[in-house]
Amino acid sequence: MKISGDNLAATLSRGLGPIYLVSGDEPLLVNEAADAIRARARKEGFTERDLHIVERGFDWNALLADSRAMSLFAQRKIVEIRLPTAAPGDQGASAIIELAGQPSPDNVVLIITGKMDGRVQNSKWVSAVEKSGAVIQIWPIDLPRLPAWIRERLGKHGLQADQDAALELSERVEGNLLAAHQEIEKLALLLPPGPVTLQTVLDSVADSARYDVLQLGEAAMRGKTSRALRVLEGLRGEGIDPVLVLWAVNKDLQWIARAQHLMRNGQSADSAMNAIYVWRPRQTAMRDALNRLKPSAVRGLLQDASRVDRAIKGVLRTDPWVEMEGLVARFSGVPLSRSKAA
CATH class of the missing domain: 1.10.8.60 (Helicase, Ruva Protein; domain 3)
Structure with missing residues (x-):
């Protein structure tokens, strides 16, 4: 069946299905829907959880073999599959069709992915899930x-x-x-x-629409220079300590550098970000930065961040906010010239 996020609680109250697909691009609502399914599954005795993050080279055959494995002492479990995009590929689609068509009484399958377009919604693997279990489409709140x-x-x-x-x-x-x-x-x-x-x-209520240090890094990673500089000016106007501002920007840069290192060793962007514990709400913006910035550019930005730190400490005879402005502009894609102050 196909249900909306609003109807999920009522559907779960009538019993647990063998397979669920949660799709949407609103993280809060997607996570809440997945949490509701997990909670119902635990209530019905599915106490273990096997998490599978699909990335390049993912072994679908191993997942199928594991889901079929039976043991006298095995506990009932949730088999959770996270798809970075709503495109599991031919092998993945076949595996999902098999999971939906041959459900195990010892498993509940939970598939989580982003928003599905019309083509994906009409695909055979989605139809198989819909026939055997439930497809939950999460729509943003306008x-x-x-x-x-x-x-x-x-x-x-x-x-x-x-x-x-x-x-x-x-x-x-x-x-x-x-x-x-x-x-x-x-x-x-x-x-x-x-x-x-x-x-x-x-x-x-604090004014959550005001500028904050996390919005600064997100705007810079997305390449939104005007937005990033407005946020920076707002932070300065609110009297935010430049040490805190630099900490936030430098943390994003360090994350990007570490992710790039893992990607050079064969990991996907999603796998690399998960490996270094990038906060999930920041992964979309960071993915933009990973696609846009070369490792050499990131090394230069880290050097710029070190220069801002020296300006804040008074080692450089220059305004730290001016140095920060240059760093943020370059981070977001505008090559402002560097100060000559020493």
């Missing part, structure tokens, strides 16, 4: 629907937000569901159950 989504989420915590409060909160998070989720959780901790008014939001 801005007009965000206030209602916020009110519903607050309601689960016993908080009844009026229309103005929900609208204000949606504007503050700029459509970012992860930020909205964080603010909802914060309100649930701060407030007792009851009404939430516009004044409550104004008094209790």
Whole structure:
């Protein structure tokens, strides 16, 4: 069957299927859907979890063999398959069709992937999952629907937000569901159950739409120079310590350098980022940077970051914010000349 994310809880309450496919490009909602399936599976005795991240050279035959393996002492398990794109290839498609067509009573298969286009939705492997289990398509929450989504989420915590409060909160998070989720959780901790008014939001909620150090690195990695420099100027205007700003930018650069090293040794970008524990919400932006920046450019940016550090410490007789501006611009793709100060 094919169901929406909103109907997943009701579907799971009626029983657990043998195979699920969760698809979408909204990380918060995709993760929540997968969590709901795992929770139901654990409740029904599937206590182990085998995670398989599909990348270049992935052995589908080994996965099939493992899923068929029976043991007197084996526990029931969740076989989780993460696809970086909704294209498992011919071998992967055949394996998924087999998993769907010959389900094991000792396994629940959970496949997680990004948004599927019309061609993929009509593919044989997706149809096999739909026939045997469930396909859950997660759609983003657009801005007009965000206030209602916020009110519903607050309601689960016993908080009844009026229309103005929900609208204000949606504007503050700029459509970012992860930020909205964080603010909802914060309100649930701060407030007792009851009404939430516009004044409550104004008094209790930090402005999540303001510029922060993580947005700076994300904009730079995506090559959005104007956005990155606006964020940097906002940080400077808010009086943020340049040490914190440099830490955030340097962390992204270090991650990129380490990922490039692993990629030179044969790993895919996704595998490399997972291996060095890049936060999942940053992986899309970092993938853009890995595609755009050569290793030599990253080494130069790390040298620039060291120069900013010396400026902050007063070793260089130059404005650290000016040095930071040059670093951020070059990180995002604009080759500003370097200061001659020493």
